[in-house]
Amino acid sequence: MTRIIADISLSLDGFVTGPDPRPGSGLGTGGEALHTWAFSEDPDDRRLVHEAAVRSGAVVMGRRLFDLVDGPDGWNDTIGYGAREAAKPAFVVVTSTPPPSVRLTGLDWTFVTTGLADAVAAARERAVAASKDSGRELDVVLMGGGATIGSALDAGLVDMLSLHLAPVVLGAGTPLFTGGTPRTLVQRSVTVTSTATHLLYDVV
Template sequence: MAVYSHMTMSLDGYIADPKDGTGELFGWYGAGDVTVPSADERWSFQVDADSARMLRDVLAGVGALICGRRLFDLTNGWDDSHPIGAPVVVVTHNAPRDAGERPRTTFVGGVAEGIARAKEIAGEKDVSIASADIARQALDLELVDEVVVSLVPVLLGAGIPYFAGLTNAPHRFDDPVVIQGRRATHLRYRVRR
């Protein structure tokens, strides 16, 4: 079991443009002829063979996903059915009024509590962090085992950074496993302790 963060990132370090747009970044999810289905039949990815192997590997082992309230709100909580197929732990100090009506979503008040709860839910499977801010805080708390970056050949110039505001930097990683995909280079880094 590992705790990891996987984000698609521009060459200049952004995971979204200033208006939360990801159109320039997510093109690799449709840049191939290999279908990788998600747990939600409404969503699938059309990627190249190498990206498909990476995606299958990352998606197959997830037992719980952690996000923040902002992403939860942007996606309407995935209607309590995240495409990855795993239960979701939302880190927030302000749970929504309908929190009790979402049996596959747990709301917690802090990052350490969120990771602990996600590990409980995941059992022997992995925990995936789907929030740049939570990934940053978890790195600073030494709770992340691996960082996965799908690096896209675009410069956004501004936006939401993946690794901004680290307080306990520098964080060091092992040499990456590099997977060259179409429209993205996937980098998997084990965190050094």
């Protein structure tokens, strides 16, 4: 069964970017520390990055994140989805207006203008099709940004929450949780590495 997995890195004080995220510095001041684990040589970090990349049948992101990854300082042939994995699942972008052009033309982009629920539904269809083609179960991954994942949790669209807790206090930035609908989580695993604590929950 295709799962909807929200996957994001955050600081000990709950921020998914540092202060002042902007074009050219999408993670804000100090925010790069949130993703140190994704580029580390720790064997467990490498395993988690690889497993997340290969299980992704489709990926949902918000427009702001798309503008960063498709921008001139964004992804390339070496660094992309899954960090150095540079995996190429289908990508679904939630946006009010599709962009006039796409730099990363080698990736499969779909732009959904009718809301997050429709974007998740479209991504599920792509992931189910990819599962049939590959012969193994693949998931939909909500990779962010924080507002997209927060909205998906509030709307009850998320089956699992995968958090990568970086050992850093940013003091300010973009928070992951800003109130909203209470959710009960069931802890499934905790993996502690040299660079992060990786937490996996069922959302019930």
